[in-house]
Amino acid sequence: MPIPRAAAIVVDGDRVLIIKRFLRHSPGVGCVMCEAAEWQGPQCPGHDYAVLPGGHVEAGESAEVAALRELREETTLTGEIDRLLWTSAHNGRPAFYFLVTGVSGVPVLSGEEAAAHGPDNSFELRWVTAGEFEQVNLYPADVRSPLTSLLMG
Known part of the structure; x- marks a missing residue:
């Protein structure tokens, strides 16, 4: 069975x-x-593409805990799960998308992403609006519609 992925959705206004x-x-x-x-x-x-902060759900870990852990590891941000927004698939494995609220800190690239950052494997934290999803090639593409609805709602 594929290892599930958990993603943290951090919203700032319409971004x-x-x-x-x-x-x-x-x-x-x-x-x-x-x-x-x-x-x-x-x-x-x-x-060239973009993803929401997130990663593997580790053995014995809930998807909610994984989303918060990955957010902290990748961006240094902390927060709390508000709710599960939707489920989908990401590269053939189950994916859970959680709205994170009560976020504190300033996003700074950290963890494995910061260590691996280089010419052939680069990472950049960025705030984007729904109108920029195609330009940044938000992946997987099926997250664009529900995420647009969230930002516009």
């Missing part, structure tokens, strides 16, 4: 916090983004 990514794998390394785009080339061309 949401995302992690803007550029990822290029070395030749011979499997790339889920290449697979999703059905890329057939001999090496990963690199991918």
